[in-house]
Amino acid sequence: MSRKDYFNDPEAPTATRIVPAVTAFVQDERGFLLLERRSDNGRWGMPGGVQEIGESISDTVVREVVEETGITVEVVGLVGIFTDPDHIIEFSDGEVRQEFSLCFRARPVAGEIRVSAESFEVSWINPSDLDALDMSPTTRKRIVEGLKASPHPAIN
Numbered sequence: 001m002s003r004k005d006y007f008n009d010p011e012a013p014t015a016t017r018i019v020p021a022v023t024a025f026v027q028d029e030r031g032f033l034l035l036e037r038r039s040d041n042g043r044w045g046m047p048g049g050v051q052e053i054g055e056s057i058s059d060t061v062v063r064e065v066v067e068e069t070g071i072t073v074e075v076v077g078l079v080g081i082f083t084d085p086d087h088i089i090e091f092s093d094g095e096v097r098q099e100f101s102l103c104f105r106a107r108p109v110a111g112e113i114r115v116s117a118e119s120f121e122v123s124w125i126n127p128s129d130l131d132a133l134d135m136s137p138t139t140r141k142r143i144v145e146g147l148k149a150s151p152h153p154a155i156n
Contacts, residue, residue: 002092003040005136012088015098022057023048023103023139024065025079025146032126033143034108035133036068036119044125044133046142048101049118061104069122070114073106079146080154087138103142 006012023046026034035044049064051057058075065073080103087099113122125133127147130140145154 001040004090005041005138006088006090007137008086009088013090013096015085015088015096017095017097018100019097020051020057021049021099021101022051022061022064023101023142024061024073024075024106025103025142026065026071026073026106026108027146028108028124030124030126032124033130033146034065034069034071034113035123035125036115037121039118039120041136042120042134043139044135045139046103048103057102058104061106065106066111068116068118069111070116071108071111074109075104075106077105078153079103079105079142080156082138082142082154082156084138084156099138101138101142103146105146 025046036047037044047065047068051060061075062073065071082101082103084099090096115122
């Protein structure tokens with residue numbers, strides 16, 4: 001399934017849903033970030049996805065990261081809550097939703113990097129190389145907040 005993101009776009013379709021979703025800000029011992037080039041839009045992003053019935057939100061983070069990257073993580077904090085009503089996501093199946101994403105800080109505990117059906121590429125990225133990557137403005141915002149390492153979560 002593909003997706004199109006709209007950012008402050010008056011031509012964006014009207015959202016019909018808000019869905020609890022997560023992203024994972026995962027850093028290794030070098031400070032490199034676990035990122036994937038997504039198969040739904042071709043851009044770089046943090047692993048993540050939608051919470052499923054019967055799981056806690058931290059379970060969602062662990063499940064999504066291992067499914068998408070092969071890396072098992074432990075959730076260690078909250079980077080922020082991102083609910084920008086001007087970020088609309090339209091999926092090829094017709095679903096249109098407003099962003100609602102909790103970005104969690106996590107640390108890798110096991111596994112080897114691998115791609116999945118949801119990613120073309122998975123890599124540990126040096127923060128100094130981030131500017132060269134094609135990613136959405138909301139992903140950049142989350143990464144900037146994560147790199148601040150603030151003890152207080154961002155609320156956007």
